[in-house]
Amino acid sequence: MVKAVCDRTHTSWDADHAVLQAGAAVATHADLIAGSLGHGSAYSDEPLTLALAGMGDLRALPALQRHADANGFPSSRPHARILAALPAAELLPVVLPVLRQNPEQHSGAALLELLALWGPASAPAVSEVIRYLGTADTYDAMRVLGRIGPPAAATADRLAAYATGRGQGAGGSYPRRAAWAHWRVIGDPALALDVCGAAVRSGTASHGLPFLADLGPLAAVHTTPVRRLMESTGAWTRIYAAHAYWRITGDPEPAVPVLLAEVDPAWDGDPALPVREAVRILGQIGAPAVSAAPLLRRILAQEERLSRPWRGVRILADQAYVRTLTEALERIAPGTGTAPAPALVPAVRQRGLLVRWSK
Template sequence: MSALDEATEAVYRYRRPDPWCWEVVVKAVCDRTHTSWDADHAVLQAGGAVAADADLIAGSLGHGSAYSDELLMLALAGMGDLRALPALQRRADANRLPSSRSHARILAALPAVELLPVVLPVLRQNPVQHYSCTALLELLALWGPASASAVSEVIRFLGTADTYDAMRVLGRIGPPAVATADRLAAYATGRGRGVGGSYPRRAAWAHWKVTGDPALALDVCGAAVRSGTASHGLPFLADLGPLAAVHTTPVRRLMESPGAWTRTYAAHAYWRITGDPEPAVPVLLAEVDPAWDGDPALPVREAVRILGEIGAPAVSGASLLRRILAQEERLSRPWRGVRILADQAYARTLTEALDRIERCRE
């Protein structure tokens, strides 16, 4: 096995590989010497793990193929390094912005105020025809209120195959998107149908976020919980918190659901609605499997995130979370193209949860 192969294998397998491993991988990708698909995609996912090599990465931009430039651009963007912007502008001008959700999550590390001027002209093109729209809407949703200047562009996606994502963006933006209230209400009540369908729960939630009026969201999301489509309404009731007190009983009952995701979301909603963590914490801890390999069918990371939200009352789970965070090996279930990203996100969730639990105890 070559040094590059050994180093690449290590950065995919371990959360804290020997520093030389990242150095070897980055140098090979920048020099384009005997590199590989795995090495390339390790670098674009690396984020802060390759911060020491940021100057080398930035200096190599523009000296290779379009493919290698995209890798290096994403590596810089994942560090929040503004030297990625000229390459992003060139790709935007050529209608070649990254088109996957995972790439959008990397780009979200850049400040919205810097990247929005690059993104907005692309969003103004025909939303049905542009291949990167889903990724760009994901990016706007991750930025949340910082995407407020994009409202008029996002509105154009209502009635397309990206309707659901557009509603998510509008809800995340909040009051600056109030001009969309009537259209969101139409989707929430089944009157606004486009290529993407009505998506009533997401629309009702977004209507509340842009108007501040919870009535429609309480009605539509509460009806979903009572009807048996619980997992589609519970996260929105959790967001509503005490405003959803009328739905406490069915939410409490769903904490005993046979579905792991439903139990997790019900525990979250119950705690957010009532402020009582006692019934919720055991349900959430039961979902935190220390042997979890990243299987998306299990809500492990979400359960950890919610325990962090709960804070000090979840202290009984702190030792388990520390043990998981200390593990050497990364999650193994995600395919290599996103494995490092997925593991970094999980480690970040564990770290933030532990910080909140400990901080709230002080």
């Protein structure tokens, strides 16, 4: 399949997207992929460029520069998550000029996703990220600034304005994220505790709980309302409340049953359900969540886990779920979680993702 995509003779949209999502499963073909770049158009090269980038291979950089020069830099969040495998120091010189384009005329959501994934390594981009405050991408920009932390301290006043409802376009979930970012850039939790705590008490809990979880023991004053929300009728609220309660108190006993109840072995990948998030949090809790280990091993051993994600995205979603399950098991019961061996082509063919490919 990789050879078919490289020589562009017998391939398809599905084959292209299978290869770009494959990551380590096609790492043995890295030299072939690298050697094939530059022989076609920027558009036809994109799957190979992303495949190489997903391995963290720096040979993807010249092709990414060509994409940027042609105003064709990858512009979706899934692509940003693939690009995050490359070192920020190497890819930022390519990304920064793209970010400097007029933020009012194009969405920077994918690039902001990339910067957020890099976290503090994105510090050289603070000036560019600031330009997205007050645009349709404000919420994503605040996330980046919070992930960068103290190097973004110059944005503290603007973040405080959003947190208190004075920022341009403020409203909705802006105050909670802005207050969290404010704490992350200056280190003072007072504003975040006030704004996010008020959200938890007011019934808009799901917008405040993840930030209280990040604050951890600093949010001890909000333990009681967080504990009550573990009995909410909303699955996401229960999950976030259990996570926040554990992070705030350090006590896993009430949280583990709530999280385990949401781990459905028949989950089909529906993003409206918090199954993968529950698994991830159980992994963070570690050994005290040992009661979850048998179920997680059973899910990991299934031949096919997800059926809902659409077409090529299914491979990426399944890989992410396998990583989450494996990492959770390794933290809960080290040495007992084994990921299935990569078998990309058989899995793809079985799920009907390729309509034509060449050996």
